[in-house]
Amino acid sequence: MAENADPENGPPRGHAALMDQVYRNQRHIYDLTRKYYLLGRDRLVRELGATPGQSIVEIGCGTARNLIRIAETYPGVMLYGLDASHEMLSTAEEAVRKAGLSQRIKLVHGYAENTSPAMFGLSAPFDHAIFSYSLSMIPDWRAALAAAARSVGTRGRVHVVDFGDLEGLWSPFGRALRAWLRLFHVTPRDRLLKLLETAKGPEQEIYILPGRYAFVFRASPQAVAGLENAVLDA
Numbered sequence: 522m523a524e525n526a527d528p529e530n531g532p533p534r535g536h537a538a539l540m541d542q543v544y545r546n547q548r549h550i551y552d553l554t555r556k557y558y559l560l561g562r563d564r565l566v567r568e569l570g571a572t573p574g575q576s577i578v579e580i581g582c583g584t585a586r587n588l589i590r591i592a593e594t595y596p597g598v599m600l601y602g603l604d605a606s607h608e609m610l611s612t613a614e615e616a617v618r619k620a621g622l623s624q625r626i627k628l629v630h631g632y633a634e635n636t637s638p639a640m641f642g643l644s645a646p647f648d649h650a651i652f653s654y655s656l657s658m659i660p661d662w663r664a665a666l667a668a669a670a671r672s673v674g675t676r677g678r679v680h681v682v683d684f685g686d687l688e689g690l691w692s693p694f695g696r697a698l699r700a701w702l703r704l705f706h707v708t709p710r711d712r713l714l715k716l717l718e719t720a721k722g723p724e725q726e727i728y729i730l731p732g733r734y735a736f737v738f739r740a741s742p743q744a745v746a747g748l749e750n751a752v753l754d755a
């Protein structure tokens with residue numbers, strides 16, 4: 522697996538070690554347990570709309586669960602995954618090999634904040650960039666979104682699925698859920714969701730799950746770059 526972390530522009534020192542600590546044991550039960558609460562991921566895959574010949578990067582790809590589903594759903598696409606955790610990547614490598622997809626799915630160690638096609642030795646931009654429950658763990662999620670927007674071609678798309686602001690849930694349950702997520706260093710990005718909702722436009726789509734538990738979003742890179750300024754100004 523290639524090493525591709527730029528410590529100059531990456532997350533705070535020790536972030537990769539923290540992610541390894543979170544996932545060292547969890548990675549063995551990750552796919553089994555997360556299918557019950559990382560909701561909306563299959564919707565994102567279904568609605569990706571990739572076509573043969575396209576390239577797709579998942580930023581914070583974890584165990585490669587989504588990359589494998591995408592490869593099976595969309596024949597002829599090339600997939601790239603980056604993650605800050607070596608532990609998660611070792612599970613991902615094994616899963617990709619077992620699925621017989623090593624020729625179509627390439628994985629590197631690296632940071633979302635530095636995402637670029639060059640991380641994978643590519644010169645052409647990606648057609649799709651995906652964040653699946655990773656923005657809620659990425660310290661500088663604004664920088665990560667901006668890097669994704671820069672890494673996608675002008676006709677490409679940036680896709681996000683993540684926790685919502687939980688405001689439609691029974692509030693003691695919402696509070697307990699937040700406290701439990703904190704144990705895993707997960708923070709729902711409330712401001713991002715609010716902004717994405719108000720910024721609806723012709724190139725953006727957002728679907729919010731019941732209780733505002735989670736959301737699925739997609740937009741052009743130009744729309745995402747515009748959001749970045751609004752996020753920074755908010």
Ligand SMILES: C[S@@+](CC[C@H](N)C(=O)[O-])C[C@H]1O[C@@H](n2cnc3c(N)ncnc32)[C@H](O)[C@@H]1O
Nearest residue numbers: 540581582583604605606632633653655658659
């Ligand atoms: C909750 S998991 C989601 C994994 C996968 N995307 C999924 O949907 O199952 C979040 C992942 O983001 C990774 N991550 C956290 N911060 C990161 C960063 N700054 N750069 C790259 N990956 C990061 C973690 O190591 C972890 O694998």
